Each structure stands twice: as structure tokens, then as C-alpha cells.
Amino acid sequence: MNATLDRTSAQIECELSIVMPCLNERETLVQCIRKAKAFLQREGINGEVIIADNGSTDGSQQLAEDAGARVVAIPVKGYGSALIGGIRAARGRYVIMGDSDDSYDFSELGAFVTKLREGWQLVMGNRFKGGIHPGAMPPLHRYLGNPVLSTIGRTFFKSPCSDFHCGLRGFDRAAILALGLQAPGMEFASEMVVKASIQQLRITEVPIILWPDGRSRPPHLRSWRDGWRHLRFLLLFSPRWLFLYPGAAMFGLGLLLMALLLAGPREVGHVQFDIHTIYYSSLAIVIGFQAVLFWVCAKLYGMREGIVPREDPRFDRFLRWFTLEHCLLAAGALLLLGVGAGVSAVIAWESTGFGSLAPEQMMRVVIPSGTAILLAFQLIYGSFFFNLLGIQADRGGLPIVQEDTHGL
Structure with missing residues (x-):
């Protein structure tokens, strides 16, 4: 004693x-x-x-x-x-x-x-x-x-x-x-x-x-x-700098380049940008979008584990919009856009008897179509995973992902 x-x-x-x-x-x-x-x-x-x-x-x-x-x-x-x-x-x-x-x-x-x-x-x-x-x-x-x-x-x-x-x-x-x-x-x-x-x-x-x-x-x-x-x-320990900022920059730049080139090729000085640039713009969009999704995952996990601050008003406002239902609606719109563009490309192909097509014209439809479809599925699977992280976090006393109680 x-x-x-x-x-x-x-x-x-x-x-x-x-x-x-x-x-x-x-x-x-x-x-x-x-x-x-x-x-x-x-x-x-x-x-x-x-x-x-x-x-x-x-x-x-x-x-x-x-x-x-x-x-x-x-x-x-x-x-x-x-x-x-x-x-x-x-x-x-x-x-x-x-x-x-x-x-x-x-x-x-x-x-x-x-x-x-x-x-x-x-x-x-x-x-x-x-x-x-x-x-x-x-x-x-x-x-x-x-x-x-x-x-x-x-x-x-x-x-x-x-x-x-x-x-x-x-x-x-x-x-x-x-x-x-x-x-x-x-x-x-x-x-x-x-x-x-x-x-x-x-x-x-x-x-x-x-x-x-x-x-x-x-x-x-x-x-x-x-x-x-x-x-x-x-x-x-800083998902914003690792994922969000680079991803948002790549996504924005890719989207801008694709939009500028959809109507036709553009020249800057003696350099012409055409469908090849559209292809790499598509890669930038997809990679950037994936990086932003990784940021959301890392942020949710970090908040749950105490790696990043649990109090983040801007992220909370983002999550109030970023519900599973809203994500599925946005993914559905992207999927319709992509499939619609793909169908138009098939119709154009059918009009030639399924023969050869001018790649300079058709790739301006096919590449954005494939990009939209890919983004749609990324968003669908990502939103379900975010919701799973939110359920786990809520068990620990940290409400993260908000459910839309008003339905669709």
C-alpha cells in the first residue's frame, strides 16, 4: 500500500x-x-x-x-x-x-x-x-x-x-x-x-x-x-493537396479543351489541335474526376479517424448536396447523355451501311459519349461507397453523409 x-x-x-x-x-x-x-x-x-x-x-x-x-x-x-x-x-x-x-x-x-x-x-x-x-x-x-x-x-x-x-x-x-x-x-x-x-x-x-x-x-x-x-x-494527411486541387485542375482543363474542340479543330500559331487532343482531354476529365472522388473518400475516412478536423462547414455543406439520391440523378443524366450521343453515332454509322466513317467527325461524338458513360458509372459506384463510409462514421457518432428523406 x-x-x-x-x-x-x-x-x-x-x-x-x-x-x-x-x-x-x-x-x-x-x-x-x-x-x-x-x-x-x-x-x-x-x-x-x-x-x-x-x-x-x-x-x-x-x-x-x-x-x-x-x-x-x-x-x-x-x-x-x-x-x-x-x-x-x-x-x-x-x-x-x-x-x-x-x-x-x-x-x-x-x-x-x-x-x-x-x-x-x-x-x-x-x-x-x-x-x-x-x-x-x-x-x-x-x-x-x-x-x-x-x-x-x-x-x-x-x-x-x-x-x-x-x-x-x-x-x-x-x-x-x-x-x-x-x-x-x-x-x-x-x-x-x-x-x-x-x-x-x-x-x-x-x-x-x-x-x-x-x-x-x-x-x-x-x-x-x-x-x-x-x-x-x-x-x-492533406487530401486536398493530394487529390482535390490536382484533380479539379485536370478536370476543368480537360473539360475546357474538349468544349473548345467539339465544333472543329483549332490552331494556335502553327500548331493544330484536333481529335487527338480531345482524346487526351477525355483522359484528363476522367482522371481528374476520379481524383476528386478519392478526395471525398479520404476526407470522410480522415474525419472518422481524427486525421483531419471533424468540423469543416464547407465540406458539410457539400455533403448536404452530395447525397446518394442526388448522385444517382446526376449519374443518370450523364448516362443518358453518353448513351444518346452513342446512339447518334450508331445511326450515322448505319446511314453509311456500316461502312467507314470520317474519324475527324465521328470521334467528336464518340469520345465525349464514352467519357460521359464512364463518369456516370464512376459516380454511381462512388456514391454508394461514400454512403457506406457515412454509415460507418455515423456509428462512431460522426454524421457525415446526409440521407435525402424526401425521396426522389
Whole structure:
């Protein structure tokens, strides 16, 4: 009984947990722990240092325990897995996480603690504002990878972070756990910022200094592989930029070109656009329409899973129109249009005794006919699938797809 009370009391009193992922970091681990513990002692903070060990084979675990840290074994491999396990094991109200390669100075965490105590829920370090020592960051990361990915993240998710992938960050433990972070690899860094931005947590930045890491071996990070994983993650979490905007642009451009060329070929300068352009316009229309349908699916699924905000007035207004009944009516109109154009083409073919036809004229009818029929069936099957997603979402307490109770 007394032991249980003591553990509970320690958890209540612990203000800050400093969490470091570890995979064979014996060269730098003890130095990082000593700096972190010196900071806690100097500032009079009741805290702890946690080493989330991801299966080290170089004796890092014993070195960490001897240095006064609490070692938590994380069997599932990956940077994200190690940190998720360490955060869950933390006892502090606040957590500051950072790599154990001595590239971050754990003795200078005062700005993070100040911001956390002010009520900020995620405090990101910013290496570009604080300073990057020579050799601390490869040029590819400094001038291409980080700026590009940070710009994409700010654009897609309206995030205030200008150093999206800084590994030194502090946060309110309960608020971050509520995000349900799951990424096992390096993209965990993006997942935290993306979900925190989507859920509108209070986010700020503090300048930090990045030092060259103290290891003699290469880092675990792989530039192109992990850069792609970050970019892929950002795209998957932003269905508008992945599906809606490109799809709508392709659909609109294809429709415009087809409409311009239905009456006959057009010349721009010395270039003539004819039925071949109509064919590729049809492809653009179909692909664009399919991309927009994928956006609706991704949006519905994301709202159900908490990946994108559940409150979206514009999408809700769209769905009030986008009922199964309305979709079937629109698909029926497209099908009639396509079949009607196809019938007219067959009649024209019959008038020649089913002989040869002038392709320049007939393809202006056949291609739009096939396009309309294809769009009709895409819309029919898509609308039934959206309705299925809506039923599943409604079971979870999220009414998404509206039924038309007035019938047809």
C-alpha cells in the first residue's frame, strides 16, 4: 500500500520528463544524461530522464542506469516507436524529447520550460533561428530538405512551425498522447506537428543551437529514404493537396479543351489541335474526376479517424448536396447523355451501311459519349461507397453523409 502511494505521489509531483531515444549511443549518451540532470538540478525542477532504448547492443542501457536515467525497453523498432514508448512511460506533466547524439544541449532547456508553463502545448525548437554550427547539418538537409518540407507543412496544415523536423521539442504530455500518434519511423516528427496543427493545439517555437553530433559512426537518418517518408506522410494527411486541387485542375482543363474542340479543330500559331487532343482531354476529365472522388473518400475516412478536423462547414455543406439520391440523378443524366450521343453515332454509322466513317467527325461524338458513360458509372459506384463510409462514421457518432428523406 505504501509503495503504491509513493509511486502515485512521485507521478503527481514530477513536472518534467526528458525523453531520449537510444540505439547504440554509448559514445554520447552519458554526456546527454548528465547535461539533462544538471539542468533539472540547477533549475530546481522535479523531473526525470528517460532513455527509450530500442534494442541497443553496445551496453547503452547499463551506462544510462549508472548515470541516473530510467531505461525503458522498447521492442518495436523505429525512431517513432521508441519515442511513443518513452512518452507513454513518462511521469512528468511536461515532456522534452531530443536525440541522444549530443547535437542538442540538454543543459539549456529553460526556454522550453518557460513556454510550457505559460500554457503552450507544443514548443518546437528552431535550429535556423538559433544557429547551426559548421558540420552539424548536411547541406542537403539545411538548404533543401528541411526548408522544402517545412514550407509544405506550413502550407498544407497552416502550421506556425518553420523548422518542421527539429528533434528537440517540448510538449504537454496529456495533449500529445490524446493525438494518438502511431508513426513508427522518422516521420513521427511530422506526425506530431501535423496532428497538433490539425487539432489546433497551442504551438510556438524557441531558437536553439544545433551542434555536430559526437558519434564516430554515421547517423541512423537516411536522407532520401526518410525525406520521402516525411513527404509521403504530409501528402497522405492533406487530401486536398493530394487529390482535390490536382484533380479539379485536370478536370476543368480537360473539360475546357474538349468544349473548345467539339465544333472543329483549332490552331494556335502553327500548331493544330484536333481529335487527338480531345482524346487526351477525355483522359484528363476522367482522371481528374476520379481524383476528386478519392478526395471525398479520404476526407470522410480522415474525419472518422481524427486525421483531419471533424468540423469543416464547407465540406458539410457539400455533403448536404452530395447525397446518394442526388448522385444517382446526376449519374443518370450523364448516362443518358453518353448513351444518346452513342446512339447518334450508331445511326450515322448505319446511314453509311456500316461502312467507314470520317474519324475527324465521328470521334467528336464518340469520345465525349464514352467519357460521359464512364463518369456516370464512376459516380454511381462512388456514391454508394461514400454512403457506406457515412454509415460507418455515423456509428462512431460522426454524421457525415446526409440521407435525402424526401425521396426522389
